[in-house]
Amino acid sequence: MQILRREEYRRMPWKNGQGMTEEILIFPPDSGLGDFDYRLSIAHVGADGPFSTFPGVDRSIGLLEGDGMVLSLPDGQDVALKQGSEPLAFSGDWAVSSRNLGSKTVDLNIMTRRSRFRHTMKRGNLEVLHGQATRTTTTTLAIFNGDATIIANGQTISLHRFDTLVFSPGDSLDLTITAQCDVFTVTLDAEHQS
Template sequence: MIARVIRNEDLVRVPWKNGGGTTAEVAAFPEGSGFDTFGWRISMADVASDGPFSMFPGIDRTLIVVEGSGIELDVEGIAYPLDKASPKLSFSGDDITTGRLLSGPIRDLNVMTRRGQFRHRTRFVESGVGLLSEETCAAFLVPLDGPFDVTLGSTIHSLQVLDTLRLGAMQDLILLSGTGRAILVEIAPEASA
């Protein structure tokens, strides 16, 4: 698989692990794996109220606010406000974490990798040329502020806000054309795995 578009409107919402909200799985490995068996997982969650986050022992997490005013995460007693200026935080799924909405509901993008098997990196990108790191086994591009066209060879993939383009391992140049920012998630196997 070189590339596949996952439309935001096609995502299926399921209950959180702790039952306190809903999440839509974008992709997971292995495909069809559950909360206790995935090697990596990408999802989008709708958070409408304050409350505790599910514990994911052995999992490294990154949360990115993609819609709404923001949320303050309390991770083991330390507060981290996430908003438009500073929308992402990486933390351990082992840590006791609670969320407090800053002003109304949010939607967030969650990236989770099982420690010892996979690791992940997230970065914001804009129009221009991108290249995946050599170790990347799967990557995901999600437009945040406006539509993006992603050109791979002679194929153009058109994405709307919060659509996802899933990319396999590749060393080709990725041409990005759009307004605003997108988030690029790269997943790589741990060296020891």
């Protein structure tokens, strides 16, 4: 298990230059926006406008903070993403635009290169985390939308809002987690090349 602290996340402009993101994790570590296999980030959306396109990439987005936003999809469908909403999965190939429902929003994004990985993102409580993390063949990421305490191997660890736990395949899950907040879980499965 690895702990990624929010203060260590890399801040950078969006690919389209119209906002800021906190990059939590990118793989491979030396990759960039054009050649990553997967990328987890927090986006700060201060104004209405288009999302960056990422050809060959699948995306999921979940609301962390704010009143929410309406995403306009290329099929003409508008999808509202609000507090408590399930994350929305969509293709990075699509031209998607957003409209904030209030002031700025903060959202969680996972992107996976379709030929290399597939992912799921769920919002829930600790039961969701335990259900996801017990799968030993996947990498599981848990992003906390508040404070939490973990007891692992006899050591007590405090987590703060937007900190991330990374469970790699084969990690021991003999731990106790106490949290009074939502937890977003992301599972990453490698695509098998033939």
